[in-house]
Amino acid sequence: MTAPRTLFDQLALAASRFGDAEFLVVGRRAEVLSFRQLAAAAERFGRALHGLGVRPGDRVALWMTNQAAWAVAAYGIARCGAVLVAVNTRLAPREVAHMLELTRPRVWLLEDTFQGKVQATDHVAPVLDALRQAKVDLPAILVRSRAGRRYPGMRDWEETVTALGDGAELPPAAELVARTAEAEYPELRGAAAILSTSGTTGKPKGVVLGHEQLIHLAEAVSERQLLRAGERFYSVGPMFRCSGYMHGLLCNLISGSTYYTTPSYDPEEAWDVFATEAITLYHGFVIPLQEMARLPQFDRARGCGSTAPGTAPRLPRWPGWKRSTARGCARSTG
Numbered sequence: 001m002t003a004p005r006t007l008f009d010q011l012a013l014a015a016s017r018f019g020d021a022e023f024l025v026v027g028r029r030a031e032v033l034s035f036r037q038l039a040a041a042a043e044r045f046g047r048a049l050h051g052l053g054v055r056p057g058d059r060v061a062l063w064m065t066n067q068a069a070w071a072v073a074a075y076g077i078a079r080c081g082a083v084l085v086a087v088n089t090r091l092a093p094r095e096v097a098h099m100l101e102l103t104r105p106r107v108w109l110l111e112d113t114f115q116g117k118v119q120a121t122d123h124v125a126p127v128l129d130a131l132r133q134a135k136v137d138l139p140a141i142l143v144r145s146r147a148g149r150r151y152p153g154m155r156d157w158e159e160t161v162t163a164l165g166d167g168a169e170l171p172p173a174a175e176l177v178a179r180t181a182e183a184e185y186p187e188l189r190g191a192a193a194i195l196s197t198s199g200t201t202g203k204p205k206g207v208v209l210g211h212e213q214l215i216h217l218a219e220a221v222s223e224r225q226l227l228r229a230g231e232r233f234y235s236v237g238p239m240f241r242c243s244g245y246m247h248g249l250l251c252n253l254i255s256g257s258t259y260y261t262t263p264s265y266d267p268e269e270a271w272d273v274f275a276t277e278a279i280t281l282y283h284g285f286v287i288p289l290q291e292m293a294r295l296p297q298f299d300r301a302r303g304c305g306s307t308a309p310g311t312a313p314r315l316p317r318w319p320g321w322k323r324s325t326a327r328g329c330a331r332s333t334g
Contacts, residue, residue: 006211007078007192008042008173010253015039018229018256024071024249025260028272031068035253038071044165045076051164052140054106056081056176057183059194061105061139062240063087063096065114065263069144069157070239071249073109074193078211081176082106084193086240089114091196091204093123097130098203099196100139108139109157112149115264121151177211195242209242218250225281229256234273235283236265247283257281267291271298 014023018035025032033041054060060077062084064070077084085103087096100108112121121143128138144157170176181189192211196204227233233252237243244261252259260273271292273279282289292298 005215006173006177007214007250008046008075010215010250011035011039011042011075011078012173014253014256021229021256022258023252024068025258025273025277026067027262028269033068033071035256038068038075041072042075042079044161045072046079047167047170048161048164049076049082049107050080050170051167052107052160054080054082055183056179057185057188057191058082058107059085059103059105061085061087061100061103061108063089063108063110063120064144064239065089065111066236066239066244066261067111067263069111074239074245074249078192079173079176080170081173081179083180083188083191085206086193086195086245088196088204088240089118089120089238093126094130095204096123097127097134099206100127100131101134101136102206103194104136105139108141110141110143112143112145112147112151121154124151124154193245195240195245209246214246214250215254218246218254221247222251222255225251227251227255227257227281231255231257231281232260232277232279233257233281233283234260234270234277234279236262236270236288237284243283267295271295 015035015038020034020036023033023035023038049060054077060073060082062070062073062077064073074084074086083103085099085105087099091099110120110124112119114120124141131138141154142157142160143151143154145151150156177190177192180186180191188208190210190212191208192214193209194206195209196206233248235244235248237248239245239248239261248259248261251257260277260279262269262273265288267288270288274282274292275297
């Protein structure tokens with residue numbers, strides 16, 4: 001039987017092919033990770049999760065804005081054969097509790113503040129109360145704090161990785177993913193992630209995405225958009241959506257291109273990145289482009305890319321523009 005292709009195996013392959021080339025750039029270079037650095041960090045994070053008791057098929061919830069740690073955690077989860085539960089940072093506590101009740105994660109990962117404005121840790125207690133009422137086992141909680149704050153009853157992210165990240169070598173990722181068929185929920189066999197719907201017409205729903213299906217889709221999208229090593233791909237799409245998780249992270253990983261993103265969109269920052277980094281492909285909706293085009297420093301000689309379907313008539317007329325659309329990505333990978 002052929003071993004399944006896994007997301008971590010794709011990362012390891014990219015690290016061997018592209019090495020120290022830049023893979024992820026956040027904001028105005030506030031964070032930069034090479035392909036090799038991401039692979040090493042994800043390996044350590046996977047071992048840390050294993051040290052916390054995470055096993056193949058277990059769910060690990062991730063509640064964070066776009067940042068290097070999101071990518072490290074997502075691929076660390078894949079490394080130990082667990083299933084990522086990507087939680088929307090715009091959900092209210094009752095909606096977060098609903099997602100965690102549905103997925104029953106063993107570990108819940110979060111940052112303490114969203115964009116320096118929303119104190120995410122304040123929402124932990126009501127979410128845990130809701131899980132208790134639903135008679136759901138409570139997850140262990142890891143908090144990442146840029147300011148180094150500690151929170152009672154929650155593990156510190158950096159301290160946990162330091163303590164557990166150099167543990168015993170894990171079996172191959174494909175072997176661990178194959179074991180999901182024997183786990184608590186065999187229907188999650190081969191699953192990589194559970195993403196949530198927006199919840200605009202009801203409670204958010206979980207969409208299960210498999211390793212093989214995600215890789216096939218990312219290969220097709222990358223080919224359609226002519227992504228190659230050396231391309232510079234900019235997107236404000238959140239990593240908790242397929243636009244960031246598959247289109248941003250995985251497509252660029254497979255292609256050897258560089259993925260530029262930000263935890264909080266700002267048109268002036270976005271234009272600075274476009275201009276200084278010579279962005280070659282934009283992914284997202286048209287409004288950010290329109291906002292950049294209204295800036296006094298806007299230079300129409302820069303920029304080309306792809307955007308969301310149905311928005312082409314309102315696009316700024318940037319020279320060299322080529323448009324490619326992709327929609328329904330989360331629902332087409334099951």
